[in-house]
Amino acid sequence: MTYWLFKSEPDEYSIRDLAAESGRTGRWDGIRNYQARNFLRDSVGVGDGVLFYHSACKVPAVVGTAEVVRGAYPDPAQFDPKSGYFDPKASGDKPRWYCVDIRWQSEFPRPVPLAEIKQNPDLAEMLLVKQGRLSIQPVTAQEWKTILRLGNAIM
Protein backbone atom coordinates (compact mmCIF):
# COMPACT_ATOMS: atom_id res chain seq x y z
CA MET A 1 0.00 0.00 0.00
CA THR A 2 1.54 3.22 -1.10
CA TYR A 3 0.53 6.82 -1.61
CA TRP A 4 0.56 9.02 -4.68
CA LEU A 5 -0.19 12.49 -5.86
CA PHE A 6 -2.03 12.79 -9.18
CA LYS A 7 -2.21 16.12 -10.95
CA SER A 8 -5.08 17.21 -13.12
CA GLU A 9 -6.11 20.47 -14.69
CA PRO A 10 -9.52 21.22 -13.19
CA ASP A 11 -10.71 22.66 -16.51
CA GLU A 12 -10.05 19.25 -18.01
CA TYR A 13 -10.98 16.95 -15.16
CA SER A 14 -11.62 18.14 -11.63
CA ILE A 15 -12.28 16.21 -8.44
CA ARG A 16 -15.97 17.02 -8.89
CA ASP A 17 -15.88 15.46 -12.34
CA LEU A 18 -14.59 12.32 -10.67
CA ALA A 19 -17.29 12.49 -7.99
CA ALA A 20 -19.91 12.80 -10.76
CA GLU A 21 -18.79 9.63 -12.56
CA SER A 22 -20.87 6.51 -12.29
CA GLY A 23 -19.73 4.69 -9.15
CA ARG A 24 -17.60 7.78 -8.49
CA THR A 25 -14.98 5.87 -10.46
CA GLY A 26 -13.07 7.26 -13.39
CA ARG A 27 -10.22 6.37 -15.72
CA TRP A 28 -7.00 8.24 -15.15
CA ASP A 29 -5.82 8.49 -18.73
CA GLY A 30 -4.00 10.88 -21.01
CA ILE A 31 -0.66 10.58 -19.22
CA ARG A 32 1.95 11.32 -21.87
CA ASN A 33 5.05 11.86 -19.80
CA TYR A 34 7.50 9.01 -19.39
CA GLN A 35 8.40 9.41 -15.73
CA ALA A 36 4.73 9.59 -14.82
CA ARG A 37 3.97 6.66 -17.13
CA ASN A 38 6.59 4.51 -15.42
CA PHE A 39 5.14 5.14 -11.97
CA LEU A 40 1.68 4.41 -13.29
CA ARG A 41 2.68 1.23 -15.08
CA ASP A 42 5.17 -0.22 -12.61
CA SER A 43 4.23 0.94 -9.14
CA VAL A 44 0.66 2.18 -8.76
CA GLY A 45 -1.51 -0.64 -7.40
CA VAL A 46 -5.06 -1.40 -6.31
CA GLY A 47 -5.79 0.03 -2.86
CA ASP A 48 -3.18 2.79 -3.09
CA GLY A 49 -4.15 6.23 -1.83
CA VAL A 50 -4.22 9.20 -4.16
CA LEU A 51 -3.96 12.90 -3.36
CA PHE A 52 -5.99 14.68 -6.03
CA TYR A 53 -4.16 17.84 -7.09
CA HIS A 54 -5.45 20.67 -9.25
CA SER A 55 -2.71 22.09 -11.47
CA ALA A 56 -2.42 24.87 -14.04
CA CYS A 57 -5.17 26.89 -12.39
CA LYS A 58 -5.49 30.01 -10.25
CA VAL A 59 -4.72 28.30 -6.94
CA PRO A 60 -2.85 25.02 -7.47
CA ALA A 61 -3.79 22.81 -4.53
CA VAL A 62 -4.45 19.33 -3.18
CA VAL A 63 -8.24 19.19 -3.13
CA GLY A 64 -9.12 15.70 -1.94
CA THR A 65 -8.37 12.01 -2.01
CA ALA A 66 -9.13 8.96 -4.14
CA GLU A 67 -8.35 5.27 -4.15
CA VAL A 68 -6.88 3.17 -6.94
CA VAL A 69 -9.42 0.49 -7.88
CA ARG A 70 -7.79 -0.94 -11.02
CA GLY A 71 -4.09 -1.28 -11.79
CA ALA A 72 -2.32 -0.32 -14.99
CA TYR A 73 -3.78 -1.22 -18.37
CA PRO A 74 -3.08 0.25 -21.82
CA ASP A 75 -4.68 3.68 -22.29
CA PRO A 76 -7.30 3.13 -25.03
CA ALA A 77 -6.99 6.72 -26.23
CA GLN A 78 -3.55 6.08 -27.70
CA PHE A 79 -5.11 3.77 -30.32
CA ASP A 80 -7.92 6.13 -31.27
CA PRO A 81 -7.01 8.40 -34.22
CA LYS A 82 -9.85 10.73 -33.30
CA SER A 83 -8.58 11.24 -29.76
CA GLY A 84 -6.33 14.12 -28.82
CA TYR A 85 -4.22 11.53 -27.02
CA PHE A 86 -3.72 9.39 -30.13
CA ASP A 87 -0.15 8.14 -30.55
CA PRO A 88 0.72 6.79 -34.01
CA LYS A 89 3.77 5.03 -32.58
CA ALA A 90 1.72 2.89 -30.21
CA SER A 91 0.26 -0.44 -31.31
CA GLY A 92 -1.92 -3.06 -29.66
CA ASP A 93 0.94 -5.42 -28.92
CA LYS A 94 3.25 -2.55 -28.06
CA PRO A 95 1.26 -0.04 -26.05
CA ARG A 96 3.22 2.98 -25.01
CA TRP A 97 0.85 4.63 -22.51
CA TYR A 98 -1.04 3.33 -19.52
CA CYS A 99 -3.91 4.36 -17.30
CA VAL A 100 -5.54 3.26 -14.02
CA ASP A 101 -9.01 3.61 -12.54
CA ILE A 102 -9.58 5.58 -9.34
CA ARG A 103 -12.59 6.05 -7.09
CA TRP A 104 -13.47 9.34 -5.42
CA GLN A 105 -12.94 9.21 -1.67
CA SER A 106 -13.13 12.72 -0.24
CA GLU A 107 -13.06 16.38 -1.06
CA PHE A 108 -11.27 18.48 1.54
CA PRO A 109 -13.29 21.09 3.41
CA ARG A 110 -10.24 23.25 2.81
CA PRO A 111 -7.94 22.73 -0.21
CA VAL A 112 -4.24 22.69 0.59
CA PRO A 113 -2.53 25.18 -1.74
CA LEU A 114 0.90 24.62 -3.22
CA ALA A 115 2.09 27.86 -1.62
CA GLU A 116 1.26 26.45 1.81
CA ILE A 117 2.91 23.12 1.06
CA LYS A 118 6.08 24.97 0.07
CA GLN A 119 6.12 26.78 3.41
CA ASN A 120 5.63 23.69 5.55
CA PRO A 121 8.94 22.18 6.70
CA ASP A 122 7.32 18.74 7.01
CA LEU A 123 6.50 18.83 3.30
CA ALA A 124 9.72 20.35 1.99
CA GLU A 125 10.89 17.02 0.58
CA MET A 126 7.81 16.44 -1.55
CA LEU A 127 8.56 15.95 -5.23
CA LEU A 128 5.81 18.47 -5.83
CA VAL A 129 8.14 21.06 -4.34
CA LYS A 130 11.51 19.69 -5.48
CA GLN A 131 10.63 18.73 -9.02
CA GLY A 132 7.74 20.35 -10.79
CA ARG A 133 6.19 18.98 -13.93
CA LEU A 134 5.62 15.44 -12.79
CA SER A 135 1.97 14.51 -12.96
CA ILE A 136 2.18 11.20 -11.06
CA GLN A 137 4.44 11.09 -8.04
CA PRO A 138 4.97 9.04 -4.87
CA VAL A 139 4.09 10.52 -1.49
CA THR A 140 5.35 9.24 1.88
CA ALA A 141 2.97 8.06 4.61
CA GLN A 142 4.06 11.04 6.71
CA GLU A 143 3.32 13.50 3.91
CA TRP A 144 -0.05 11.86 3.31
CA LYS A 145 -0.97 12.27 6.95
CA THR A 146 0.16 15.87 7.08
CA ILE A 147 -1.76 16.86 3.94
CA LEU A 148 -4.92 15.17 5.22
CA ARG A 149 -4.62 16.94 8.54
CA LEU A 150 -4.27 20.31 6.78
CA GLY A 151 -7.11 19.61 4.36
CA ASN A 152 -9.50 18.55 7.10
CA ALA A 153 -8.48 21.18 9.63
CA ILE A 154 -11.22 23.30 11.13
CA MET A 155 -10.24 26.90 10.61
Added chain:
DNA sequence: GCCAACGTTGGC
Protein backbone atom coordinates in the same frame (compact mmCIF):
# COMPACT_ATOMS: atom_id res chain seq x y z
C1' DG B 1 1.88 33.32 -22.65
C1' DC B 2 6.75 32.82 -21.05
C1' DC B 3 10.11 29.80 -19.97
C1' DA B 4 12.48 26.19 -17.07
C1' DA B 5 13.09 21.19 -16.13
C1' DC B 6 13.08 16.83 -17.71
C1' DG B 7 12.93 12.94 -20.96
C1' DT B 8 12.95 11.19 -25.75
C1' DT B 9 14.22 11.46 -30.54
C1' DG B 10 17.12 11.32 -34.36
C1' DG B 11 20.92 13.13 -37.41
C1' DC B 12 25.54 12.46 -37.81
Added chain:
DNA sequence: GCCAACGTTGGC
Protein backbone atom coordinates in the same frame (compact mmCIF):
# COMPACT_ATOMS: atom_id res chain seq x y z
C1' DG C 1 27.00 7.35 -28.72
C1' DC C 2 27.00 12.56 -28.64
C1' DC C 3 24.09 16.26 -28.33
C1' DA C 4 20.80 19.59 -30.29
C1' DA C 5 16.03 19.83 -31.09
C1' DC C 6 11.67 18.89 -29.59
C1' DG C 7 7.48 17.65 -26.64
C1' DT C 8 5.25 17.80 -22.20
C1' DT C 9 4.29 19.88 -17.92
C1' DG C 10 2.92 23.63 -14.97
C1' DG C 11 4.16 27.75 -11.90
C1' DC C 12 4.25 32.39 -12.37
